[in-house]
Amino acid sequence: MLEFPAMLYGSSSAILRKVRAEGHWWAREYRKTGAFPQPRQMRQVLPGEVLVVRPGAEFDLNRTRWWMHMFVGVFTSVDECVPKEERQRTEDAFESFCLSTPWGALYHVVSPPPLRSAEHMANRLASVLRFWDVLQGLRYAFWFGKKYTLEELMEDIYRKTLEAWCPGGPASVREHLALTVDRMSRATREDCLEAVLRMMPILAKEDTDLKHREVLGDPGFLRERLCALPLKDFEDFSSAYKYTVSVQLAAWDRELGRH
Incomplete structure (x- = not known):
């Protein structure tokens, strides 16, 4: 019961x-x-x-x-x-x-x-x-x-998230x-980074509210930004949980808009 x-x-x-x-x-x-x-x-x-x-x-x-x-x-x-x-x-x-x-x-x-x-x-x-x-x-x-x-x-x-960690996994x-x-x-920080990097361009492409989707879909830009984040900030989405990853993309989008 x-x-x-x-x-x-x-x-x-x-x-x-x-x-x-x-x-x-x-x-x-x-x-x-x-x-x-x-x-x-x-x-x-x-x-x-x-x-x-x-x-x-x-x-x-x-x-x-x-x-x-x-x-x-x-x-x-x-x-x-x-x-x-x-x-x-x-x-x-x-x-x-x-x-x-x-x-x-x-x-x-x-x-x-x-x-x-x-x-x-x-x-x-x-x-x-x-x-x-x-x-x-x-x-x-x-x-x-x-x-x-x-x-x-x-x-x-x-x-x-599943696709970011295990691309082409079981149905x-x-x-x-x-x-x-x-x-x-068992993930290292690099494993987490790779998972997040697989997800971010997909979210950037789909989110029509983002004003800088092309930049936010660029793996080089994303890797540089991710590596520059303080560990605690990265930890809040190191699982590639899509909602917090989206929040980070939106924050970078606003930042890009100020430059």
Whole structure:
């Protein structure tokens, strides 16, 4: 029987309150015991049930359903109860705890918080692979009007990442993910650089909002810019997670516009 935290089921306003309260409770428990317990209340998720995993995928916020993306509120409320100097350690411990659960693994892959480094994303993707069999029986609202299978969801979010790491990999998304996780988990900075360089020209070509697409599609320019980035900045997209890679391209595009 698959169970998710009951706080994520209901209307969006009720969930906001519950998520905040649960985050505070988790923080208190962690500070007392050094571990995060399971959520106080769980609810069965039935096969074929729809999970809203992204803002804007459903507009009727008062409708009772699973609003998975609202789990984001937990992070803020946990941080509120933890001294600043302990936050990083607490966040790392909380992510490890979440990745040991199907609901936490799903959240961290659909809405990965910083850093989106190769190391972090390899762990997150590996956790979804561990829970693949139980998660594939559900349906996922990611774009408005569409209900994805797990395979379709991962295809939408990660196909470009998979191709960047393992060009021409297996047709099966699950197998391609497994191969990518293996490469990502052992990647050097140069491996990450090459993966990002494979992705960036494709994104630059597709993004019609960019004003300097030709320059941003030039591998020489991209390599030079990537090598000049501070390590911490590069680490936030060293996994070739397409959304953060796109953010970096947009930043360079604005910079080029100022010259």
